[in-house]
Amino acid sequence: MAHRLLVRRIWTLSAKEIHYLPASSTAIASTSFSTSLQPSSSRVSFLSPSHALPRSLPHTTRRQVTFIVQDNEDFTERVINSQLPVLIDFHAQWCGPCKILGPRLEKAVAKQEGRVALAKVDIDDHTDLAIEYGVSAVPTVLAMRGGDVVDDFVGIKDDDELDSFVSKIIGK
Template sequence: MATRLLARRIWSVTVKDFRRLPVTVSASSSYSSSLTHSPRPQPLLSRSHSLPLISYRGVSFNVQDQDDFTERVINSDLPVVIDFHAQWCGPCKILGPRLEKAIAKQKGRVTMAKVDIDEHTDLAIEYGVSAVPTVIAMRGGDVIDQFVGIKDEDQLDSFVKKLIGQ
């Protein structure tokens, strides 16, 4: 315990000291030109370019409550993939983006609902979720298919295609 506290103190002092440094390292081609002195302190690892982020917004939504679930999932005109997950679940963090990518490939023919089991325990119990991640496919309010655990992209694509009838 004492070792952890000492490590935290060292880490916090080190981070604070780095934040005060007036040196910026940019992602340029030559090392000598990558260090620039600035009158104001800048972040130590400020990048001059950013990595592209792939976002699948609009493909999925978070379920807010039982009424929201009924309205947007059970009464939906589109087939719905329901991702029962938890914030603390490592496999859920891997599966979520893969599932969103598979849904996005269908270009609006299917949607995805995300249900956090810690916030909506009643829904998890109602649909028999005993482990996360659990994914359930629904069409017209009826459960078509489901699986538990991580799947690769090809398996997710076939799961979604089965739901929309391809």
């Protein structure tokens, strides 16, 4: 019973009392009875809305450079009509090498600070896009600029090769 009272007392301490919190647990127990007669309006619960975290974090206006293609219209709008060069990562959930290449590719694109975009296309969800662009194995990465495919590779590359591939696409 004393433990419940002690816990209740700690949860309902007023802001003024927090600064003068006694060091020993016996002092806490003895003060819990002397101050429990305070009106409930002067007590502040740590779970009250006034102590809640902000509802949202500040938003940045940076443009998203990595995105998942949702459908053919989304592909046309965000890849073919893009002002930026776009790398298209054709991958599959069941593909082990795709899981290795994906994060490496995202890292290489992030290093370019918005000068190139990365579109991720799951071939199981968008088989028609894979057929249209001649994807016969995954992972396949196509580089597109102005709606035209300018370069591609199939398989895994190391970080240096990916960086040079992305830099070459930006420079063309």
